[in-house]
Amino acid sequence: xxxxxxxxxxxxxxxxxxxxxxxxxxxxxxxxxxxxxxxxxxxxxxxxxxxxxxxxxxxxxxxxxxxxxxxxxxxxxxxxxxxxxxxxxxxxxxxxxxxxxxxxxxxxxxxxxxxxxxxxxxxxxxxxxxxxxxxxxxxxxxxxxxxxxxxxxxxxxxxxxxxxxxxxxxxxxxxxxxxxxxxxxxxxxxxxxxxxxxxxxxxxxxxxxxxxxxxxxxxxxxxxxxxxxxxxxxxxxxxxxxxxxxxxxxxxxxxxxxxxxxxxxxxxxxxxxxxxxxxxxxxxxxxxxxxxxxxxxxxxxxxxxxxxxxxxxxxxxxxxxxxxxxxxxxxxxxxxxxxxxxxxxxxxxxxxxxxxxxxxxxxxxxxxxxxxxxxxxxxxxxxxxxxxxxxxxxxxxxxxxxxxxxxxxxxxxxxxxxxxx
Amino acid sequence: xxxxxxxxxxxxxxxxxxxxxxxxxxxxxxxxxxxxxxxxxxxxxxxxxxxxxxxxxxxxxxxxxxxxxxxxxxxxxxxxxxxxxxxxxxxxxxxxxxxxxxxxxxxxxxxxxxxxxxxxxxxxxxxxxxxxxxxxxxxxxxxxxxxxxxxxxxxxxxxxxxxxx
Numbered sequence: 001x002x003x004x005x006x007x008x009x010x011x012x013x014x015x016x017x018x019x020x021x022x023x024x025x026x027x028x029x030x031x032x033x034x035x036x037x038x039x040x041x042x043x044x045x046x047x048x049x050x051x052x053x054x055x056x057x058x059x060x061x062x063x064x065x066x067x068x069x070x071x072x073x074x075x076x077x078x079x080x081x082x083x084x085x086x087x088x089x090x091x092x093x094x095x096x097x098x099x100x101x102x103x104x105x106x107x108x109x110x111x112x113x114x115x116x117x118x119x120x121x122x123x124x125x126x127x128x129x130x131x132x133x134x135x136x137x138x139x140x141x142x143x144x145x146x147x148x149x150x151x152x153x154x155x156x157x158x159x160x161x162x163x164x165x166x167x168x169x170x171x172x173x174x175x176x177x178x179x180x181x182x183x184x185x186x187x188x189x190x191x192x193x194x195x196x197x198x199x200x201x202x203x204x205x206x207x208x209x210x211x212x213x214x215x216x217x218x219x220x221x222x223x224x225x226x227x228x229x230x231x232x233x234x235x236x237x238x239x240x241x242x243x244x245x246x247x248x249x250x251x252x253x254x255x256x257x258x259x260x261x262x263x264x265x266x267x268x269x270x271x272x273x274x275x276x277x278x279x280x281x282x283x284x285x286x287x288x289x290x291x292x293x294x295x296x297x298x299x300x301x302x303x304x305x306x307x308x309x310x311x312x313x314x315x316x317x318x319x320x321x322x323x324x325x326x327x328x329x330x331x332x333x334x335x336x337x338x339x340x341x342x343x344x345x346x347x348x349x350x351x352x353x354x355x356x357x358x359x360x361x362x363x364x365x366x367x368x369x370x371x372x373x374x375x376x377x378x379x380x381x382x383x384x385x386x387x388x389x390x391x392x393x394x395x396x397x398x399x400x401x402x403x404x405x406x407x408x409x410x411x412x413x414x415x416x417x418x419x420x421x
Numbered sequence: 422x423x424x425x426x427x428x429x430x431x432x433x434x435x436x437x438x439x440x441x442x443x444x445x446x447x448x449x450x451x452x453x454x455x456x457x458x459x460x461x462x463x464x465x466x467x468x469x470x471x472x473x474x475x476x477x478x479x480x481x482x483x484x485x486x487x488x489x490x491x492x493x494x495x496x497x498x499x500x501x502x503x504x505x506x507x508x509x510x511x512x513x514x515x516x517x518x519x520x521x522x523x524x525x526x527x528x529x530x531x532x533x534x535x536x537x538x539x540x541x542x543x544x545x546x547x548x549x550x551x552x553x554x555x556x557x558x559x560x561x562x563x564x565x566x567x568x569x570x571x572x573x574x575x576x577x578x579x580x581x582x583x584x585x586x
Contacts, residue, residue, distance in 0.1 A: 075436075087500045087539035125447065125484045126540055128553040161434045166443055167483030169538065183439035183474065185481040201436060244502040244543030251544045286501055316543070318502055332501055336538055 005218055005238040006211065007254045010098040016133045018140040021101035027146050029217035033109045034154040037220075042113035046216065048224035050236050055081055055172070055209030056284070056313040058235070058302035065206055067196035068114045074203040078111045078119040081177060082210050085124060085169040086285035087336060088316025091240040092210035094252050096123065096130035099214075100137035104160060106213035108146060109220055111158050114206050119158070122177050124165040134162050169340035173388050174207040175199075176342065187344045188388040211240055231257030235301035235312075243269040245319040246276065258304065262296035265319055276321040280404070284313025286333045287393030289400030290320075309400065325420035326405040327412055330398055331359040337394035348391030351382040355398065362409060365417040372409055375402065424452050428467050438468045442478050446485055455486040483537075491526045491533035493571045496550040499536040502543035507560075511547055512536060514561050518568065531575045532568075 009015040009024055021027070033042055047062030068076060080103065084092045095103060107119050123131050138160050141147040149157045168186045170176045175189035178200050199205025215237055219227050228236045239257040241264055244250045248270030255264065261283055265271065272278045280290045283300065289310040291298065298308050305312045320329060338352040355378050358371050368374075375398065383395040402409060411419050422430070427448045432441035445464045446456060453460050456479050465472040479485045495515065499508040512523065515534055519527055526533040542548045545557025549564075556567055 084541045085539065088502050088543055089539075090541045090543050093541050124541065126550060129555075163434075163440075164444060164447055165482075166447065166478070166485055168481065180443070181440060182437065183442040183470075183478070185477055242543065244546055245505045250502075250546065282501070318505070318543075320505065324505060329501060329504075332499075332504055336500060339538065 004254050006095070006102075006214055006240060007099075007252070009102065010094060015098050016100055016137065018101055018137065018144060021099070022144075025221075026101055027105055027144075029220040030105050030108050030146060031152055033112060033220050034152050034156060039113045039115060042109060042220070045224050046113070046219060049215075049219045049227040050224075050234060051212065051215055051219065051227065052235060052237075052302060053209055054211035054215070054240075054314075055174075056086065056287070056311070058312065061208065061212055064196065064208075065110070065114050067194065068204045068206060069197065070115075072115075072204050074201075075118065076114055076116040077200045077203055077205040078107060078114060078116040079174075079177065079181065079200060079205060079207040080107060080119060080121040080210060080213055081172065081174060081207055082121050082123040082127075082130070083165055083169075083172045083177060084127075084210075084314075085172050085340075086287060086314040086316055087333075088242060088244055088282065088285045088318045089314040090242050090244075091252055091315070093127055093130050095210055095214060096127065097133055100130075100134045101141065102214045102217065103134070103210055104137055104141050104147070106216040107160055108151070108158055109216050110206070110208065110213055112156050114204075116206070117157050117159065119160045120163045120181055120200070121160060122163050122165060122171065122181060124171070125167060131162055131164060138162070168342070169336075170342040170388075170390060173390065176388070177207065178205065185342070187342045190387075231259075232299070232301050232303070235303055239300070239315060241268075241300065241315045241317055243317045243319065245317075246273055246278075246321040246324065247271065247319040248273060258299045258301040260296070261291070261298050261300055261317070264300060264317060265296065269317075269319070272319070272321050276323055278319055279322045279324065280320045280326065282318040282320070283315070284311050285316035286318070286336060286397065287311070287389070288313040288316075289396050290326075290329075290404060291400075292404045309396075323420070325363070325418055326401055326408045327359065327363045327418065328420070330401040331356070331363050333397055334359055334394055337390060341390060345385075345387040345391070347382045347385040348387070348394075351378055352391065352394055354378055355382075355394070359398075362412050363418060365412060365415070367409075367413040369413060371413060372402065372406065424448060425467055428464070432468060439470050439474060441468055442470060442475055443482070446475070446479055450485060455489045457487065461487075489526075492531050492575050493551055494533045494535065496535050496537045496540075498538070498540045498542075498546070498548050498550075500539040502539070503547040506546040508536075508547040511549075511559055511561065511564055514564060515568075518565070531572065 051061045052058040171186045176186040180186040195205040241253045302312045334356045338356045341348045343349045379395040382391045428445040431444035461475045465475040547559045548557040
């Protein structure tokens with residue numbers, strides 16, 4: 001599939017304006033949804049498409065929607081997770097900057113399906129241009145009657161508000177995001193209750209990632225079979241891959257779900273920089289475990305990556321070459337998680353601090369002979385014992401780095417220096 | 422629109438005024454440059470919410486500054502993708518050129534230099550945010566051009582069009 005679906009507008013001049021979006025067939029899926037389908041039919045359609053959440057967890061979107069109670073005496077909310085803090089990830093930013101109407105149309109159809117009249121887009125505060133473009137697009141959509149009351153003559157009212165984040169990776173965790181939206185420090189909530197039952201302001205709430213929502217208009221236009229026909233049946237659809245790091249052509253690539261990681265890195269992104277070799281690739285943002293070069297034939301979909309002990313995550317593909325010290329990479333990743341730990345639970349807050357200190361001394365050539373054992377013990381204490389996935393991601397990532405590159409850690413300790421300096 | 426009106430407009434988007442603390446702090450910071458205690462209290466009073474709620478957000482989220490920052494806040498990403506593309510050398514260069522360390526502010530108040538976590542623009546790594554703008558594909562020469570441009574902007578000298586802007 002070389003056809004661009006999700007990125008078809010991003011290189012169109014002024015593609016962020018409603019005129020360009022409409023000229024390319026935009027908002028016809030919304031009209032079709034409102035005219036031809038009941039909300040339940042839209043949920044069924046999305047279920048049948050096998051669309052799975054693109055934020056990282058890969059939960060089936062239609063099923064998530066179906067958990068929202070049909071009868072509720074409270075308003076229902078749709079929240080778009082546009083916090084995009086996972087290092088190595090930039091797909092949602094590009095969509096919001098260059099094709100914000102695609103997201104608005106996706107939200108409108110999704111809100112119709114779940115019965116929400118209000119949506120909040122939680123955009124990280126650094127994304128100033130994306131925020132400006134979204135706000136402009138929302139105003140345009142109101143003026144054209146795609147948002148507001150009795151949209152396109154149907155019995156459907158819907159408004160979108162942009163909520164600016166203020167710098168906290170943990171807001172990408174959906175319940176922490178809800179606390180943040182409620183004006184609190186972002187810390188994950190205990191589940192159950194799940195947000196579909198009691199989410200924002202204790203009302204039924206669906207939280208979907210930007211990329212998930214922009215798939216929805218295409219599923220409405222072209223059908224569930226079309227969507228399921230792209231990539232693996234259990235993990236289908238067009239997919240955005242963010243490629244960065246030590247590679248010739250970093251960038252955002254739209255390709256089918258399930259393409260081999262090697263093809264993505266070597267053919268699409270041009271492979272290693274001149275005179276260097278790819279040593280390892282992180283396939284799904286820094287929460288995903290590193291894969292050594294020998295494992296690059298793995299396919300880029302939720303199930304294939306889980307089977308090799310990593311994950312698709314946000315599809316932030318970071319390429320690391322043979323000039324780079326893996327201890328340094330691992331240290332930087334743990335430093336990130338340590339910095340972003342919300343502080344709610346002890347294994348994450350204290351454990352990552354400890355892990356970071358041990359890694360830093362190893363990288364500096366001051367590691368002790370039992371430091372690797374120490375790190376394994378700390379990972380054991382963190383993994384499975386934290387409140388949310390942040391600590392787990394850090395521990396899993398470090399375990400993978402140790403499993404595949406233990407010799408680099410050992411060399412630092414034995415030689416009392418970083419062999420790459 | 423004054424600060425109060427802007428905050429009221431933001432509050433209208435939520436069923437609960439507590440939700441408007443974060444947008445209100447962003448508005449107040451744009452107005453004052455940073456968020457000293459009296460500004461936090463004013464935000465709390467405008468919204469009619471507990472002061473502690475405002476304090477805890479101002480100190481939890483990294484985009485809020487309770488201490489003054491320079492006119493231009495140089496926020497260099499040094500997370501993995503930028504690190505792999507040479508962010509460290511750029512940091513060292515800026516520290517040398519500006520004569521300040523990470524986290525410091527130049528004596529003329531023009532620049533504050535920080536490193537930040539991933540800015541979500543790894544396709545143009547190494548990347549730095551200054552104010553509202555992202556500057557990507559950076560190298561030493563581009564940093565020098567940018568700093569020069571900002572220095573002139575900060576001293577009120579009329580600007581020549583910036584190459585590649």
